[in-house]
Amino acid sequence: MTVTRGSTRTRKRRRTPPPDWNLPVLTDWGLKPEQQRLLVIIASVAGVLIAAVALTAAVAALGADAPDQSRQAAAPVSGELRPERFEGWASPKVFEPIAERAKDAKPLTEKELFAQKRLVGEHKISLKLTEKTLDTDCSAALWGEQLLSQVGDAGCTQAARAAYTSTDGRYLTQFTLLNLNDSKVAGELVESLKSLHRGGWVRPVTAFPPNAHTEGGAYALGHYVALVWLSRTDGAEPEQGDDFxxxxxxxxxxEKPLYKRVVALTGTS
Structure with a gap:
């Protein structure tokens, strides 16, 4: 019996032919294939490096333009609440004895300012003290670049704030008192606030209703300035019967403690 052995074929893997580096343009320049290959590799590496540098520059630029979060937190919020109606008054003659802080040098105290827990007015208006604070840094009580600058130039050393709510729950008010150098700078601040209040005002110690209608006033009282801020608790505009x-x-x-200071200096009531 004859056995026929089939022929065994050896399969060989085909190698990928090397790329043809005979690029027409480079060939015209007289470059050999090896030189062309080297030039292409160098160009590729250079392209990657240039892209990396450009990306780094772009990220750095974005970082430089990005707002400083700490500065954003310290800056007043856009649309900060301020009075829609405002009036200002010069200092009455009764406060002439305390026209200069040099003659009224004793700092204000919380006990002095906030001893009266309830303020009673006409037409059965009664206001209850709900919040109070006394700051030696006046910038803690105010916002607005120009206002802060003027108050700083006026030598503000204290800012007292007190919030009062009417006992019937209808009204929210705030009283702020600034301790300045003298009656001259106090009068100038009140006059400036007639327009300046649109870009700078008092920070509330109790939140007013969002987008509330509020009214304000500034009163020079010797070397002090009092700032009054009024609103309905529902934020609505005054109606008939609302006596702001x-x-x-x-x-x-x-303001009663200031009258007591006048009496203490003059000996007369």
């Missing part, structure tokens, strides 16, 4: 003038007079009862 009497409300302002009532919260100004918080």
């Amino acid at each position: 003038s009497n409300l302002a007079l009532t919260v100004r009862g918080a």
Whole structure:
């Protein structure tokens, strides 16, 4: 019996032919295939490096333009609440004895300012003290670049703030008192606030309703300036029966400690 052995074929893997580095342009320049290959590799590496540098520069530029979060937190928030109506008054003659802080050098105290827990006015208006604070850094109580600059130039050393709510729950008020150098800078601040209040005002110690209608006033009192801020607790505009003038007079009862200082200096009531 004859056995026929089939022929065994050896399969060989085909190698990928090397790339043809005979690029027409480079060949015209007289470059050999090896030289062309080297030039292409160098160009590729250079392209990657250039892209990396460009990306780094772009990231750095974005970082430089990005807002500083700490500065954003310290800056006043856009759309900060301020009075829609405002009036200002010069200092009455009764406060001439305390026209200069040099003659009234004793700092204000919380006990002195906030001893009266309830302020009572006409037409049965009664305001209850709900929040209070006394700062030696006046910038803690105010916002607005120009306002802060003027108050700083006026030598503000204290800013007292007190919030009062009417006992019937209808009104929210705030009284702020600034301790300045003298009556001259106090009068100048009140005059400036007639327009300046649109870009700088008091920081609330109790939140007013969002987008509330508020009214404000500034009063020079010797070397002090009092800032009054009024609103309905629902934030609505005043209606018939809402007497904001009497409300302002009532919260100004918080000025009583200044009258006591006048009496202490002059010996007369």
